[in-house]
Amino acid sequence: MILEIDPDKHNRRSIRLKGYDYSQPGTYFVTLVAKNRDSIFGTVEGNQIRLNEIGELVVNCWLGIFDYFDNTNLDEFVLMPNHLHGIKFIHEALGKGEASPGIIASPNESISGDASPPQEMV
Numbered sequence: 001m002i003l004e005i006d007p008d009k010h011n012r013r014s015i016r017l018k019g020y021d022y023s024q025p026g027t028y029f030v031t032l033v034a035k036n037r038d039s040i041f042g043t044v045e046g047n048q049i050r051l052n053e054i055g056e057l058v059v060n061c062w063l064g065i066f067d068y069f070d071n072t073n074l075d076e077f078v079l080m081p082n083h084l085h086g087i088k089f090i091h092e093a094l095g096k097g098e099a100s101p102g103i104i105a106s107p108n109e110s111i112s113g114d115a116s117p118p119q120e121m122v
Contacts, residue, residue: 025071025090032058032084039081055079062086 022028034040041055051059059079065088066072077086 023090025092027075028088028090030084030086030088032086034082037082041079041084042081044081049080051079055081058084 016022040052041058042049042051044050049055062077062079062084063074066074071090071092073089073091075087075089077084
């Protein structure tokens with residue numbers, strides 16, 4: 001897949017520190033945004049969000065992170081109709097650039113503390 005970047009549309013300055021290794025121990029504020037900022041995770045009713053199936057999957061995946069990364073803990077997070085904000089802690093580095101295999105989940109599955117080990121993406 002090739003992603004085309006339109007400099008007139010995508011001109012946001014990155015707030016990432018050049019050369020910083022984001023896999024090193026520390027506290028990180030994470031923001032994940034849905035494609036095109038579409039409200040695909042649920043709707044707001046009054047002052048509460050009503051999650052749909054995709055929103056529930058996102059919450060399960062976020063909470064399941066520490067099941068797959070022993071060096072990570074999660075703090076507060078909030079899921080809104082089109083984005084998630086969360087705080088995660090990395091306690092020790094696994095090695096620069098090291099990653100675990102991807103997790104495969106269908107929309108009908110949830111990831112929980114007793115989930116089987118991740119399967120490699122094929």
